[in-house]
Amino acid sequence: MTDGYRLARDVDLTTRNTFGVPARAPVLVEVDDAAALPRLFADGIVDAADPALLVLGGGSNLLFAGDAPGPVLALTAQNVETGDGGDDIVLVRASAGVPWHGFVMHTLSLGLCGLENLALIPGTVGAAPIQNIGAYGVEVRERVHAVEVFERATGKVRRLAPEECGFAYRDSAFKCDPRRWIVTAVEFALSRRPAPMLDYAGLRDELAAMDVATPTAAQVAGAVIRIRRRKLPDPAVLGNAGSFFKNPIVPASQAETLGAANPRLPVFPVAALPADAATHGEADGDATRKLSAAWLIDACGWKGHRDGDAGVSPDHALVLVNHGAATGSQLLALARRITASVHERFGVTLEPEPRIIGADW
DSSP, rough: BBBBBBEEEEEGGGSSSSOOOOOOOOEEEEEGGGHHHHHHHHTSSOOOOOOOOEEESSSSSSEESSOOOEEEEEOOOOOOEEEEOOOTTEEEETTTSSBBHHHHHHHHHHHSSSSSGGGTTSSTHHHHHHHHHETTEEGGGGGGEEEEETTTTTTEEEEGGGGGGTTTTTBBBHHOTTTEEEEEEEEEEEEOOOOHHHOOOTTHHHHHHHOOOOOOOOHHHHHHHHHHHSSSOTTTTEEEEEEBBBOOEEEEEHHHHHHOOOOTOOEOOOOOOOOOOTTOOOOGGGGGEEHHHHHHHHHTTTTTTTEETEEESSOOOTTTEOOOOOOHHHHHHHHHHHHHHHHHHHOOOOOOOOOEEEOOO
């Protein structure tokens, strides 16, 4: 280890992505202390301006359709700190390398509420704002107090308020411009006072099955974990990256037409974003609706489909899976076929959630 980081060359990334597809990196740098980033780049081992530089978290939200085109950087610090946010609010700061689910469970053990609906999502804390992860009626942007970043062009550390992060549905300024910032830590504003969000389909039913009428935050997390374990394959058993496609957002008129022709198609309102949030082309409000990508894919007959070792989960149509020896390019080809099929039948274009490395979508 040198000055807070470790370096290895020609590294196999198969175990560093939850799809478990083969890929290699010419250089892998594991950073144990974010304060080492300026020294790392100053040493010339990695060029901060290199457009091929890939910052890798838990590998749960990307698909290697080929080898990493350049050096790979992994932030591995595991620090978690708490501070007083006033009233019933506690500020919790976590380094980018902290595993997300473990972090959620840690906050619950402290009696803090706000992240319980986001339990069991794979990945790291640093990836959470990049993807603006969301589940069961909650998006992480609603809990972010600040995002600490290293600005690659200037070499400066900055602290960004939520309104500077460009949050949108499964999107952010970090995702839209991955060459600008490296997320080094995230600070969350969590509450000591429970305010459970239970309106998402199936959550109240799961709590009822648990014989829980007035749930604690930990019990809500328990219900979410039970649902997710039933619906989603464990990446340790069957390679996957969770939901592969975003739920498409379409004009309300198109949603009405599709709903009339397909009465069982789930149609949802689009959650309003803050007035000062960047939406990167995402329309919201009364003019748009969100459709169930899983329903559209299932209706086209893809659920449980398999092309060799590249397939679709038989339990959840949104989840592409690696049955053992699939390559990233084979999974990408399957994803493109699914997208073409949905567009041909419904006129709706699906977009992937994971970042695709080594190929264009």
